[in-house]
Amino acid sequence: MSTLPRTLFSPEHDQFREVARRFCTERIAPFHAAWSRAQRVPRETWLEAGALGLLNAWLPEQYGGVGNGILFDIIVCEELGRTGATGPGFPLHSLIVTPYIEEYGTDGLKSRLLPKLASGEAIAAIGMTEPAAGSDLASIRTTAVPEGYGWRIDGQKTFITNGQNADVVVTACVTDPGKGAKGVSMFVLERGMEGFSRGRNLRKIGQHAQDTAELFFDNVHVPRENLLGELNCGFYMMMQKLAQERLMISVQCQARAEALFDQTIVYTSERKAFGKRVLDFQNTRFVLAGLKAELMAGRAFCDALIARHVDVGLSAVEAAAGKLWHSELLGRVADECLQLFGGYGYMEEYPAAQAFVDARIERIYAGTSEIMKEVIGRSLDGG
Numbered sequence: 001m002s003t004l005p006r007t008l009f010s011p012e013h014d015q016f017r018e019v020a021r022r023f024c025t026e027r028i029a030p031f032h033a034a035w036s037r038a039q040r041v042p043r044e045t046w047l048e049a050g051a052l053g054l055l056n057a058w059l060p061e062q063y064g065g066v067g068n069g070i071l072f073d074i075i076v077c078e079e080l081g082r083t084g085a086t087g088p089g090f091p092l093h094s095l096i097v098t099p100y101i102e103e104y105g106t107d108g109l110k111s112r113l114l115p116k117l118a119s120g121e122a123i124a125a126i127g128m129t130e131p132a133a134g135s136d137l138a139s140i141r142t143t144a145v146p147e148g149y150g151w152r153i154d155g156q157k158t159f160i161t162n163g164q165n166a167d168v169v170v171t172a173c174v175t176d177p178g179k180g181a182k183g184v185s186m187f188v189l190e191r192g193m194e195g196f197s198r199g200r201n202l203r204k205i206g207q208h209a210q211d212t213a214e215l216f217f218d219n220v221h222v223p224r225e226n227l228l229g230e231l232n233c234g235f236y237m238m239m240q241k242l243a244q245e246r247l248m249i250s251v252q253c254q255a256r257a258e259a260l261f262d263q264t265i266v267y268t269s270e271r272k273a274f275g276k277r278v279l280d281f282q283n284t285r286f287v288l289a290g291l292k293a294e295l296m297a298g299r300a301f302c303d304a305l306i307a308r309h310v311d312v313g314l315s316a317v318e319a320a321a322g323k324l325w326h327s328e329l330l331g332r333v334a335d336e337c338l339q340l341f342g343g344y345g346y347m348e349e350y351p352a353a354q355a356f357v358d359a360r361i362e363r364i365y366a367g368t369s370e371i372m373k374e375v376i377g378r379s380l381d382g383g
């Protein structure tokens with residue numbers, strides 16, 4: 001889709017985009033339906049992505065990245081969105097989980113884990129949500145209690161993206177039960193730790209290729225080195241990192257909405273009714289014209305958010321406003337485009353159907369639309 005000219009990217013980024021685009025077209029798109037049936041992206045795909053530098057490109061070279069900011073990883077997120085590939089959880093791995101380890105991990109933990117997170121040898125997940133605590137993260141119940149040279153962790157998490165594949169899970173635990181948000185710390189749990197198990201691969205209405213799991217911790221001993229940052233500062237860390245997580249949602253929603261819009265133009269140009277192309281009905285052109293204007297505005301907003309995040313870092317309110325607006329935009333685009341596909345829009349193998357069901361969760365995870373309004377609302381009187 002043509003938008004206003006984008007000014008964020010250098011020729012080096014454009015070359016990188018070609019690599020990412022080819023990978024998504026040749027190594028992801030043809031297999032995505034099979035992965036949806038298997039409810040999982042194979043590890044080989046992660047390793048291939050890592051070998052091409054598509055994972056954690058932002059990491060310093062010493063850890064296997066390019067070390068030149070997050071724009072390369074943003075490009076990967078956009079290209080996955082362009083392909084409608086919701087299975088590979090690369091953006092969450094690179095832009096949400098790894099930053100915790102890079103910023104708050106000890107040197108030992110970083111040199112052990114970061115190169116594997118760049119190569120795809122290790123897959124990352126983040127465990128905040130629990131069965132009884134999602135929006136209200138301060139009421140999580142998973143506990144970490146000092147034990148020997150480390151900690152003992154008990155509890156469970158649910159709805160964890162990359163949950164089946166994950167080798168490394170950054171996990172929020174209560175370390176000072178009386179203190180609510182001020183008693184939460186972040187730990188790294190690793191595949192193979194005794195007492196760390198996974199439940200079923202959760203069945204969702206969309207994003208079927210994405211492995212979303214329950215995680216269980218039963219007396220898991222975690223070495224001291226796996227505590228991230230300061231004790232009891234986990235809530236602060238999550239709030240700080242959520243801005244980048246919410247930006248990533250803006251980026252993927254905008255990219256997916258643009259791709260679906262393009263597919264709808266193609267479909268309505270080919271489909272005939274009453275002797276003419278569906279695109280030639282005034283209603284179709286008005287609907288698509290309205291969406292195009294919204295997508296142009298969305299692109300400008302998204303690029304402004306990316307630029308500001310790269311320059312100074314987004315505030316909580318800015319990131320929430322972006323997440324709210326772009327996830328709602330994708331919802332509108334998916335609904336209107338599906339309608340223009342007619343009955344075929346309701347058929348699973350058509351992109352409009354897939355985009356429609358895949359889009360719904362964007363308004364819920366990484367903070368619901370209502371929570372985004374709460375965050376923005378608190379700023380209205382200067383708070």
Ligand SMILES: Cc1cc2nc3c(=O)[nH]c(=O)nc-3n(C[C@H](O)[C@H](O)[C@H](O)COP(=O)(O)OP(=O)(O)OC[C@H]3O[C@@H](n4cnc5c(N)ncnc54)[C@H](O)[C@@H]3O)c2cc1C
Nearest residue numbers: 126127128129133134135159160161364365366367368370
């Ligand atoms: C596919 C998928 C992937 C996910 N991936 C991850 C992941 O990788 N890691 C992770 O930790 N979590 C993950 N989540 C969890 C997700 O972030 C939560 O589901 C989400 O934050 C909402 O929490 P909840 O489901 O407990 O809903 P609840 O918090 O119970 O909310 C229920 C309803 O109440 C509303 N509500 C709650 N509080 C307020 C309020 N103060 N004001 C107004 N309305 C309110 C909500 O907006 C919502 O409409 C994932 C979820 C899904 C479905």
